Amino acid sequence: MTKVTLNVNGETRTASVPPEMTLLRLLREEFGLTGAKLGCDVGDCGACTVIVDGKTVNSCLMLAPQADGRDVLTVEGLATMERLHPIQKAFEEKGSLQCGFCGPGVIMSAKALLDENPDPSVLEIRDALAGNLCRCTGYSKMIEAIQDVARGDNRQPVGESA
Amino acid sequence: MKRRGRGIACMWYPIGFTVAANPSAAVVKINEDGTATLLTGTVETGQGSLTILAQIVAEELGIATDDVHVVSADTDTTPMDTGAIASRTTYVTGNAARLAAEKAKGILFEVAAPLLQVKADQLEVCDRKIQVKGFPQRHIDIGDVADRARGVNGQPPIGSATFNPATVALDPETGQGKPFATYVYATQIAEVDVDDETGEVEVLRIVASHDCGTPINPMLVEGQVEGGISMGVGFALEEEILFDASGRQVNSNLTNYIMPTSLDMPEVVVEIVDSYDPTGPFGAKGVGEPTCVSTAAAILNAIHDAVGVRVTSLPATAEKVYAGIKAKRAQEAKQITAG
Numbered sequence A: 001m002t003k004v005t006l007n008v009n010g011e012t013r014t015a016s017v018p019p020e021m022t023l024l025r026l027l028r029e030e031f032g033l034t035g036a037k038l039g040c041d042v043g044d045c046g047a048c049t050v051i052v053d054g055k056t057v058n059s060c061l062m063l064a065p066q067a068d069g070r071d072v073l074t075v076e077g078l079a080t081m082e083r084l085h086p087i088q089k090a091f092e093e094k095g096s097l098q099c100g101f102c103g104p105g106v107i108m109s110a111k112a113l114l115d116e117n118p119d120p121s122v123l124e125i126r127d128a129l130a131g132n133l134c135r136c137t138g139y140s141k142m143i144e145a146i147q148d149v150a151r152g153d154n155r156q157p158v159g160e161s162a
Numbered sequence B: 001m002k003r004r005g006r007g008i009a010c011m012w013y014p015i016g017f018t019v020a021a022n023p024s025a026a027v028v029k030i031n032e033d034g035t036a037t038l039l040t041g042t043v044e045t046g047q048g049s050l051t052i053l054a055q056i057v058a059e060e061l062g063i064a065t066d067d068v069h070v071v072s073a074d075t076d077t078t079p080m081d082t083g084a085i086a087s088r089t090t091y092v093t094g095n096a097a098r099l100a101a102e103k104a105k106g107i108l109f110e111v112a113a114p115l116l117q118v119k120a121d122q123l124e125v126c127d128r129k130i131q132v133k134g135f136p137q138r139h140i141d142i143g144d145v146a147d148r149a150r151g152v153n154g155q156p157p158i159g160s161a162t163f164n165p166a167t168v169a170l171d172p173e174t175g176q177g178k179p180f181a182t183y184v185y186a187t188q189i190a191e192v193d194v195d196d197e198t199g200e201v202e203v204l205r206i207v208a209s210h211d212c213g214t215p216i217n218p219m220l221v222e223g224q225v226e227g228g229i230s231m232g233v234g235f236a237l238e239e240e241i242l243f244d245a246s247g248r249q250v251n252s253n254l255t256n257y258i259m260p261t262s263l264d265m266p267e268v269v270v271e272i273v274d275s276y277d278p279t280g281p282f283g284a285k286g287v288g289e290p291t292c293v294s295t296a297a298a299i300l301n302a303i304h305d306a307v308g309v310r311v312t313s314l315p316a317t318a319e320k321v322y323a324g325i326k327a328k329r330a331q332e333a334k335q336i337t338a339g
């Protein structure tokens, strides 16, 4: 067993895990954070996307011990009890998701994109979502929602959420 | 060199099969606070059916969509439904929900009529009120009428209904008849670039014009069309289950079973052709499966327009398109030599 200590959504969490455990399983099974989804478990679908030290990763491809000492942000870290994150709000308003299975991953990819590039072109948005497969929507309404957030249509007072 | 082409494809699609029993049932209960509860056996899978059903009930009762509490897909409480299949939910389950709401509303009208000193058929609903047609100032809140219906008249406003598109047997000899209750229509146009040195096809734009009767929720209709087109793009260019000689799937994961990513999807323009089907709930038909019917045909016609090659098996991979281009060039060279 290996002891891992990491910062998850602003909180320090510790667990003792087998060295081969993935970050995705650590989040879901040890920490009860089931937002990141297990789609393929081999890095193809993006349903497990989380942000580690500011970069998106497929958490099914990262071992839990590799996340030791790092900052992990999952979809649970975006909304507060009072309000959704602007990206979530925009997704809700546009009807960007259907079954929703890809949603947590897509939203984390969108968050990482907008953090780095607050005014992305459509092609840059498509590029940022290219690792997140969606079977339902054709991506159109996700792209529109991300554009809305970039334009500030869903802006909220600074400091109210992640 | 990249060659541009455009292709068009049209389709019709049947809604509400009639060759076998195809019922949906619904229960609508109007509550004393003016809200309503809908019981339906159908399942929400993200397509938005429950929103549509809530909108239908709200429209029938003159209340807001948010006032309708939907209880769905629970065998303990909800009536059985033929299923969220065959693009039938808006049409068949929607009709059942509207009829159930209409029945519950009928009870309220009976209760409200003497209070407003008119006949029940002179009443209508609007903005959470029951009012006299042509005299909207003469009105009572729906919640108050519902309360009175139960507490004074002893008849709680509950309606239940079934909708089953009339079953019509097909002629056993000719196989002909009326197999569906109604039909929807669509045309899609695809614009593509085909690289004539590699056979690679890039879909640049798809314009999709769909009739679904009256669109009860245009945003959800667009969502269905956009999603259907992504399936159509996959069907046209990427998706294929491959088996080995013993029947085992050889491409059983998403690195070799290829489906469209955000970079493969073209710009999609959705146009809803507003129409009205008198047999549908508020004129609506359906939109699920029909959305991916024309896409592959439009793309393959566009490939033909671009490079003159007819691909006759799907998906039209770069390899197949390039083989077609090569064969066509060889054919042309032969004709030149022969000539």
Ligand code: FES
Binding pocket: A037, A038, A039, A040, A041, A042, A043, A044, A045, A046, A047, A048, A049, A058, A059, A060, A061
């Ligand atoms: S579950 Fe990690 S990429 Fe599919």
Ligand code: FES
Binding pocket: A097, A098, A099, A100, A101, A102, A103, A133, A134, A135, A136, A137, B046
């Ligand atoms: S919404 Fe169903 S997979 Fe994306």
